[in-house]
Amino acid sequence: MLHVQGDLCDTKRTFLANRLQSTVVAAQSDIETQDEAWDSLLIRQVEFNMIACSFCGLAQRIVPQHRISLSLHGISSDLNNRVPDCFSADRFSEALLSACRMYVEDCSRRNLITSNISILVVVGKNEKNIYDQRALFGCLLLKNPKVNVLYHSFDYLKTGLKLDVNSRLFVDNQEVAVVYFRTGYTPDAFPDDETWDVKYQLERSLAIKCPCIQYMLANTKIIQAAISKPKYLSRFFNPDSSSYLNILSTFAHQYTLDEEMGISDSTEIQYVINDCLLRPDNYVLKPQREGGGNNYFGEELVQKLKSIMNHSERKLYVLMERIQPYIFENSILNSTSASGELNVKKMVTELGIFGAILACKDEIFLNEFSGHLLRSKPLESNEGGIVAGYGCLDSPFLV
Incomplete structure (x- = not known):
């Protein structure tokens, strides 16, 4: 840009x-x-x-x-x-x-x-x-x-x-x-x-x-999580337009781990944390980092999630629905x-x-x-x- x-x-x-x-x-x-x-x-x-x-x-x-x-x-x-x-x-x-x-x-x-x-x-x-x-x-x-x-x-x-x-x-x-x-x-x-x-x-x-x-x-990642939510995306696209609906449909679900960010509420956060602990392979935990090799998956995700949930560090992470890709040889x-x-x-x-x-x-x-x-x-x-x-x-x- x-x-x-x-x-x-x-x-x-x-x-x-x-x-x-x-x-x-x-x-x-x-x-x-x-x-x-x-x-x-x-x-x-x-x-x-x-x-x-x-x-x-x-x-x-x-x-x-x-x-x-x-x-x-x-x-x-x-x-x-x-x-x-x-x-x-x-x-x-x-x-x-x-x-x-x-x-x-x-x-x-x-x-x-x-x-x-x-x-x-x-x-x-x-x-x-x-x-x-x-x-x-x-x-x-x-x-x-x-x-x-x-x-x-x-x-x-x-x-x-x-x-x-x-x-x-x-x-x-x-x-x-x-x-x-x-x-x-x-x-x-x-x-x-x-x-x-x-x-x-x-x-x-x-x-x-x-x-x-x-x-x-x-x-x-925090901003990207925010834009995936209707209330923030509507600042940039008319909610009644086809463009808005088409773009909104491409986002995987993303959640912040602290409601102070104004992106996810406490009920939503608690639900997704519980679900993630039960089914960690359905999620990826992302820090505010670039360059590759920074995300958490599987059992490593579970351990990291448990270690940050009672600390302010949790504000720095986004929990995202894991995309299941098409597989080929x-x-x-x-x-x-x-x-x-x-x-x-x-x-x-x-x-x-x-x-x-x-x-x-x-x-x-x-x-x-x-x-x-x-x-x-x-x-x-x-x-x-x-x-x-x-x-x-x-x-x-x-x-």
Whole structure:
């Protein structure tokens, strides 16, 4: 999403990935399904991600690779339609360039003369997903080779950034138009006050942030639980509209564990806790964390739930109805495959829908679908994160 927030004199941008899952119960969106007749499948939203949405670069590149693989195995009929195109890297790079142009226009309105502008990518110390980032910015540089791309960690920026009197951001004496965060969504990314100060300086600068701090807060599990409730969803959609009913039908049931949040009442909370203790496999316990590997399932969920129920820590968790996915067999090739051999396993999938938005207050300049990401994971895996080692990149095959 790209968002220009006039009150803070900021222009901000964020990519949105909405995870959906297809299920017989009523989706960084994801789609899963339960093993029933196809005509009974419905869509469930797992969550939406507005923080460091990964794999827009590799999602575009994986499509031709899968088409080639299918051709080598004798499946060549109408591949371009059966394995749909994905232009996520192109769409995101175009959104980044649009944000750069908006930054220049914003500076011009302030009578500020911009120099050669740059995009700052804030990365972790030991960045693992560099190829995805390079694929994205490779597309960007093909579209506009004049835009400079800087890659720096929070540690480097402790001494490498400065703001001028007009709050313009400079890194290595280069003016930054857009700050794209690929880190900063886990507690260990902020080990000291100096790192927090870097984050503060970036947020208060004129540069466009992807995402800005407001979107990071809107991305929390608590907010997602709130939006799944009719009284909060109706703030954004007319309750009498078909859009409202369609969106509401995609949400899995979500509950906070403390009624002070104003999302779940005491009766509802007590009922779902009792039911969860009896049938833990029907639920997942989510903390306010990102990055994969943080959720609780099964017996581990029961023990965690018992340990927090009489403590204020319970306010930090959301208990969500567990989506039962459609199960199928698929071949998987990853770093654990011996000698490049394919492993045939029972798998489930999550379909992520990318989107980009560029806005200022209530005015939206860009709001578009920006591609898809299909992730497959073994049935026995509770988590689906690819970088975390749980899932793999995949492509839809339309039948």
